Amino acid sequence: MEILAVRDLTFTYPQCSSPAVKNVSFELQRGELAVLCGATGSGKSTLLRLLKRELAPLGDKQGSVLFNGKELSELDSITSASAVGFVMQRTEQQIVTDKVWHELAFGLENLGTPPHEISRRIAEMASYFGIGSWYDRDVSELSGGQKQLLNLASVLVMQPEILILDEPTAQLDPIAAADFIATLKRLCCDFSITIIIAEHRLEDVVPICDKLLVMENGSLIAADEPRSVISELNSRPDILCGMPAASRLHAKLSGSGSCPLTVREGRSFIESSYRNTTRGLPQAARCSSDAAAMEFSSIYFRYSRDSKDILDGLSIKIYEREIFCILGGNGSGKTTALSVGAGLLKPYSGSIRVFGKKLKDYKNRSLYRECLAMLPQDVQTVFLRNTVREELDECGAVLSELPFDLSPLLDKHPYDLSGGQQQLTALAKVLAAKPKLLLLDEPTKGLDAAAKQGIISVIRSLKERGVTVAIVTHDVEFAAVCADRCAMFFGGRIVSDGVPNEFFSRNSFYTTAVSRMTRGHFDNAVTLSDAAELCRINGRKELPCS
Amino acid sequence: MKSFAEYNPIVITVWFFSVTGVAMFCNYPLLMLMSLCGAVIFFLMRNGLSHGREHLFFFILFLILALANPLVSHNGKTVLFVMNHNPVTLEAALYGVNSAAMIIGVLYWLRSFTQIMTSEKLLYITGALSPKLSLVLSMALRFVPLFSRQSAKINNAQIAMGLYKDDNIIDDIKGRSRVFSILITWALENGIITADSMEARGFGACRRTQLRRFRFSVRDTAFLILTLLLLAVTAAAAGTKSLSFVFYPSITAENPDLLGIAGLITYGLLIFLPVIIETEVSLRWKYLRSEI
Numbered sequence: 001m002e003i004l005a006v007r008d009l010t011f012t013y014p015q016c017s018s019p020a021v022k023n024v025s026f027e028l029q030r031g032e033l034a035v036l037c038g039a040t041g042s043g044k045s046t047l048l049r050l051l052k053r054e055l056a057p058l059g060d061k062q063g064s065v066l067f068n069g070k071e072l073s074e075l076d077s078i079t080s081a082s083a084v085g086f087v088m089q090r091t092e093q094q095i096v097t098d099k100v101w102h103e104l105a106f107g108l109e110n111l112g113t114p115p116h117e118i119s120r121r122i123a124e125m126a127s128y129f130g131i132g133s134w135y136d137r138d139v140s141e142l143s144g145g146q147k148q149l150l151n152l153a154s155v156l157v158m159q160p161e162i163l164i165l166d167e168p169t170a171q172l173d174p175i176a177a178a179d180f181i182a183t184l185k186r187l188c189c190d191f192s193i194t195i196i197i198a199e200h201r202l203e204d205v206v207p208i209c210d211k212l213l214v215m216e217n218g219s220l221i222a223a224d225e226p227r228s229v230i231s232e233l234n235s236r237p238d239i240l241c242g243m244p245a246a247s248r249l250h251a252k253l254s255g256s257g258s259c260p261l262t263v264r265e266g267r268s269f270i271e272s273s274y275r276n277t278t279r280g281l282p283q284a285a286r287c288s289s290d291a292a293a294m295e296f297s298s299i300y301f302r303y304s305r306d307s308k309d310i311l312d313g314l315s316i317k318i319y320e321r322e323i324f325c326i327l328g329g330n331g332s333g334k335t336t337a338l339s340v341g342a343g344l345l346k347p348y349s350g351s352i353r354v355f356g357k358k359l360k361d362y363k364n365r366s367l368y369r370e371c372l373a374m375l376p377q378d379v380q381t382v383f384l385r386n387t388v389r390e391e392l393d394e395c396g397a398v399l400s401e402l403p404f405d406l407s408p409l410l411d412k413h414p415y416d417l418s419g420g421q422q423q424l425t426a427l428a429k430v431l432a433a434k435p436k437l438l439l440l441d442e443p444t445k446g447l448d449a450a451a452k453q454g455i456i457s458v459i460r461s462l463k464e465r466g467v468t469v470a471i472v473t474h475d476v477e478f479a480a481v482c483a484d485r486c487a488m489f490f491g492g493r494i495v496s497d498g499v500p501n502e503f504f505s506r507n508s509f510y511t512t513a514v515s516r517m518t519r520g521h522f523d524n525a526v527t528l529s530d531a532a533e534l535c536r537i538n539g540r541k542e543l544p545c546s
Numbered sequence: 547m548k549s550f551a552e553y554n555p556i557v558i559t560v561w562f563f564s565v566t567g568v569a570m571f572c573n574y575p576l577l578m579l580m581s582l583c584g585a586v587i588f589f590l591m592r593n594g595l596s597h598g599r600e601h602l603f604f605f606i607l608f609l610i611l612a613l614a615n616p617l618v619s620h621n622g623k624t625v626l627f628v629m630n631h632n633p634v635t636l637e638a639a640l641y642g643v644n645s646a647a648m649i650i651g652v653l654y655w656l657r658s659f660t661q662i663m664t665s666e667k668l669l670y671i672t673g674a675l676s677p678k679l680s681l682v683l684s685m686a687l688r689f690v691p692l693f694s695r696q697s698a699k700i701n702n703a704q705i706a707m708g709l710y711k712d713d714n715i716i717d718d719i720k721g722r723s724r725v726f727s728i729l730i731t732w733a734l735e736n737g738i739i740t741a742d743s744m745e746a747r748g749f750g751a752c753r754r755t756q757l758r759r760f761r762f763s764v765r766d767t768a769f770l771i772l773t774l775l776l777l778a779v780t781a782a783a784a785g786t787k788s789l790s791f792v793f794y795p796s797i798t799a800e801n802p803d804l805l806g807i808a809g810l811i812t813y814g815l816l817i818f819l820p821v822i823i824e825t826e827v828s829l830r831w832k833y834l835r836s837e838i
Contacts, residue, residue: 054745081748093739097681099666105757107747109677118757140691151743158747342706368708381696381703395707415735433708541609544726 001069002027003194004051004162011050015057018045022218024063028162028211031192033184033323035205035226037242039217040418045199047215049164051196052086067162078111079175085160089167089446091147097138100131103139103150107158125157131181143330145176152183156193163187165197170419170446173330173474178204200448203244203513207261214239227259242449245477245513245528252532266517270531275538280523281530283501286486292353293437293468294318294341294372299350301340310336311347318437323459323469325479325500327510328489333483334472335377337489338439341470342374343367349467373435377442379426384412388425397432404428404454420451427458440471443475444478456482480504480512480526501526549827550820551592555667556674557773562659564777565817566652572784574791577813578647584817585654591821592658600657608650615642623796641793670760677756685740689733696732700725709746769819776816782810 004027011021020043028034036044046397046400049055053072065072067084075083097103097159106120113121126132129149134142142150148168154465155163162170165184169177181204187193196213199205206212212226214233222229230247233239236418246266247259255273260266295318301311310333339345341352343359352359354372362371375382385391389410391398399406404424409417430438443459444452452475459469459482471481479486480500487497488510497503500505504511504526508519512528518525518534525531550558569581589597615638617629622637665687673680704721783789788806792798803811 003835042688052746054748055742060660077751078748081751086746088739090736090739092692093736095688096740096744097684099684101759102669102684106744108753109754109756110744110748112752112755112830115755115757116757122757134741138686140695155747163673318808319747344706354679365705365708368706373708374700374703376706378699378703381700382707384700384724386731390740415731430707435708439706451799 003068004028004196005066005069006051007066008063009047009050009065010061011046011057012060013046013057014059018218020059020218021050024215024218024220026211026220026223028194028196030161030194031188032194032210033188033208034196034211034213035202035209036196036198036213036215037200037202039238039240039450040200042215043218045166046218046298048086048164048196050165052084053080055086058081061190082107082111082158083161084156085158087148087151087155087163087168089170090143091151092197094149094151098138098140100137100139100142100150101126101135104131104154104157107154111158111294117546121157121159125153129153143176145170145179145330148172148176148180149186151184152180156187159502160193162194162196165195165506167198167200167446169199169201174201175329175474177201178468182204186209190510200242201206206244226261230259230261233398238450241453246517248528249514249517249531249535252528253535263513263516266513267521267523270518270535271521272492273522273540274535275541276521276534278534278537280525281533283499283524291320291356292317293320293355293377293502294470295353296337296341297351299337299347299352301336301345301347304364310492311340314350314493316487316494318468318470319485320467320468321463323463323471323482323483325475325483326470326472326487326489326494327476327479330474332489333492334489336442338374338441338470338472342372342439346372355370365513368433370434370436372437372439373430373433374439375430375443379422380415382426382429383422384415387411388414388417391425391429392432395429395432397428402428402431403458403465419446420448420454422449423451423455424458431462435467437468437470442471442473442475443471444475452478466468475505476510476512501530548765551662553769554760554762555670556662556664556762557766557770559671560770561816561819562655564773566655568777568780568784568813568816569648569651569655572789573644573648574784574789575644576646577646577784577789578651580810580814580817582651582654585651585658588817588820589627589654589658592661592823602808604650604653607653608646611646611649612639612642615639615645621794630770632686637793637795637797640797644793666759667776670758673758677754680756681754693729693733697725697729700728706758719785769823773816776812776819779805779812780809780816783812 006027007034009021009024010019012019024047036048038044043379046057049057050061051072053075067075072080095103096106101122104125105118108118108121126135131150131153134146139147139150150173152168169180172180184195184197185208188195188273197205207228209226211223212229213220214222214229216239223233224232230240230243230251234251234254241247244261246263246269247261249266250259250269255269259271294316296314296316299311299314300309302309314337326334326337336345340347343362354362354367383391385394387410388406391414392406406425406428409421409425414422417425443455447455456478457470462469469485471479485497486500486503487494488503489495490506496506498506501524504515505519505524507515513525514528514531518531522531522534525534565581565584568577616634619638619641620633622635624636625633626636626639627634669680670683673684701722704725730735783805784803786805788803789809790800
């Protein structure tokens, strides 16, 4: 019997004319892993919250949600709290207490579990997740990935039968996100826990899921095995744009046969169906000025006297009117480098020049007037007012001068916007100071594929206007499409740099999915459009006559 | 085998309050001297010779407190000299030294106490009183640093966007008050998520239990009983006339009787219990290690 059955669920928020969730029906079997995807605002979160009684929003609800054949509202409060686990997007805010062990114990304490039973269960959980080494720590000392793992563990310790996750990896870097997804897969295989997860980073999660649910404007437009869903939605670029690179390439070339999902399948699809007589595309020569917008020369920085160097002889040159992406792992010091460049942190040795002038010669914060601006990673920190209109008025931003349209958002509270809208609003605030050099810290964090496309086009149009953009990012796919030049940051300095095509084809692990798929077959194909173009030029292999 | 700081927090708290309680509610000079010496030795034993500044601060405070009394209080028979038409007396001077010893001794004890009682132990103790109070404290302990970190982040973001106009004070204050107001919004916004997360994990579903990380071992019980016994004898001695010492109008001290002597000895033992434990532990460890 199915563990969860949703029948004709329709939900309308109070004072809304149209329902947020319309006639949704689907079923989940025990041990299934289902992925729920769809554009921001398509009703994913509302649907997921309706599946957990404690979090169900107020409003008009019709239809039923059956858990093990029982209506959700008929469960007793202890079963309802423990059997359905829910992990949310915001890693930091979900944590309730100040110590890791206490957080793990929190749910069980609520259920009135006897103390010796609590100790046993959290010991078990800490061992399974490898939390043992940070069991005694303060939660504030953990990294983002560890925090989300803690959130997952502190839900699992209550032994749920179904686990609901609402964009759990949105705040994580790609490595931590992939680890998290792998953990989910392991849970599914080892304990046959049923999992339903809303995501917009689908590269890792679609290949391992059993069921792909696609939502659009509140209705479920597809609910099936991922390959068939993708082939079915072949003609919908807006939905396809978040899917794994292999399946997008397959769709773009309108390939036949079953749709590839992983890099391995994508590779065998290309090698079996396309020739490689033309191995690479002609490279456009780089045209940018030789004047440096920002120059770091052997910068050394550490946070306190006795700690180790975070920046260890860092030297970079960022030329005027280019988009420069700095890539690197967590804790490699990328963000610190950006803060040093923006003059927020002082290096103890070395010098930084901005447009040929030393950073310390910019007196009285003149650096930030029409010269340099930085957008932090957490864009919420940019907002101070109650509406977007006030925000923009305060810093004197003119709507018509912006390369994007904010007018529909003017009367909303900045905290109520989606991640992509927040990013654009913050960008508008920053651009009001008319900077010539813009520093962006992880601008694509937590954004869906469509919003990412929006950011890319905005950054390009800024470049057209003569703005130099330096971006710190984890997002390899984004950098490959967006950057003029990329650099790899490791151990407090730059270890390699180059134009994206060369840079990513030289890297063999830290590179885009397309590059990994086409390596050896084509040269220098890094982005999806490169690969598709090459495939078209070469043409299909003649199939052996049968 | 555990050192003093690893004993059950309840036991440690009882011990600390016994030691400081006797020091605070009694003014017998010998007891004060024992308390002060014990406190300093205990602090040095835990920290070695670091914290030089704290020692200096306590020393200066001691001098100020000791000198303040004879300048303010003019009771007492034996006049040492006259200053600004006011007599400065020997009795008042000695009384000042005595109370300074008491205050500084207690301050040293409390300093060691805050070092030993980490937030986790405090939560354990409040949890024994009320599990809800303990949860509120734990959430506060998490929230306060979170709030200040967010405030720093917002300030930096505003600076890097060039939104603090100039370096004058009024603009700075204006900027900071706006930051504060959005911080409140941020805190409320986050509060909703935290509340959701609590509710999703069954908060309020039934009566809470509490995970106890500290157990009561035989040693804890023995230590607790010993502490209470020693405290009882000391308190009996200090509470009755057995240890009497009068400063005003002139210093009169009677020889302590049997109970008084017993009280002095028990207080000494009480103070040196941790030292005894540490020595025992380190000796035993040395012996055990020689066997490896």
